[in-house]
Amino acid sequence: MLQVKNLIKKYGKHLAVDDVSFSLDGGEVVGLLGPNGAGKSTTMKCIVGLLRKTSGEITIGGHDHLSVEAKRFFSYIPETPYVYDLLTVREHLQFIAQAYGVTDWKEKGEQLLDTYDLIDKADKLGRDLSKGMRQKVSICCALLPDPKVLFFDEPMIGLDPKAIKNTKRIFANLKEAGKTILVSTHLIDSVETIADRIMIMKDGKILGNDTIANLKRQFVSPENESLEDIFLELTKDARD
Template sequence: MLEVEGLIKKYGNQYAVNGINFSLEGGEVVGLLGPNGAGKSTTMKCIVGLLRKTAGEIRIGGHDHLSVEAKKLFSYIPETPHVYDLLTVQEHLQFIAQAYSVSDWKQKAEHWMEMYELIDKKDKLGRDLSKGMRQKVSICCALLPDPKVLFFDEPMIGLDPKAIKNTKRIFRELKEQGKTILVSTHLIDSVESIADRIMIMKDGNIIGNDTLSNLKASFNQENDASLEDLFLELTKDE
């Protein structure tokens, strides 16, 4: 569903992403981990077209990532959720439904608003929402068109414990439906239980890309070592 080949993003002479290659299959949840400045958000923004890549090829569902065909296949939830000040919560969902030609959108919107406890906030304007509420609206808008690929950049930041639990459950349900999910996060424990595969970035490079058990075996980590232990070992300064 996603193919990234030789992706480079440079700022002047500085490589933010240094020629990385990876692919994601349908029905797969992949955790993208790395310290600050590793290139996680830059990679994701290049994939979804918010940043112009310096070099490389990116295909989503076999289509160039900047094509309309590709854009119909994915949803992106940014680290900092952006909402329209003068649209209500429900109007945000209506806007997305009309943009993606979602049928029976009211019923689907109600389902997601109920999941994230937004029913009683549906007439509240975007400018009056807390960061956590904005994050919930952003997630609901991303889920409404039923995309085949979802890109989550720090999805758990600002969410309350119940919303985090619901989001993890939704990830599992989407995976069972054959959806592809890429989750970039600092909260290592939030992906350890749901990710099929872990990609670890450092200094613009992918230094690990495998299942957790295989990564532990590759780097001589004990079986009882946590993902956090492995992450700290791989990303420590030499």
């Protein structure tokens, strides 16, 4: 569903993403872990087309990632949620429904608002929402068109415990429905229980790419017993 081949992103002489290659299949939840500055968000922004890659190939659903066909396949939830100041919460859903040609959106939209405790905020303007509520609106808008691939960049930051629990449950439901999910984060516990596979980034490179069980078999020692221990060992010299 997603193919990334030899992705390179440079900022001047700085190599932010260094020849990264990986693929994601349908029905798979993959966690992209790394400390701040590892290249996680840059990689994801290159995939969704918000940053122009220096070189490499990216396809989504067999289409070039910048094509209209590819954009129909995915939704992207950024680390910093953006909402329109003068649209209400419900109008955000209506806007997304119209943009993606979703005709029967109202029932699903209400279900999403209910899941994230936004029913009583449905008529609030975007400019009046807290960061946490903006994050919830962003997730609702991403889920509404029923995309085949979802990219979450630090999705749990700013969410309350109930919203985090519901988001993890939604991940499980999406996986069962055959959706593909890439979650970028530096919060290990936010993906450890839901990810089929973990990719660990350091200084623009992917150092580990395997199931949690296999990573533990490869790297576990008396000092490294948990995924957190493995993560810290692989990234111990990474810049914050």
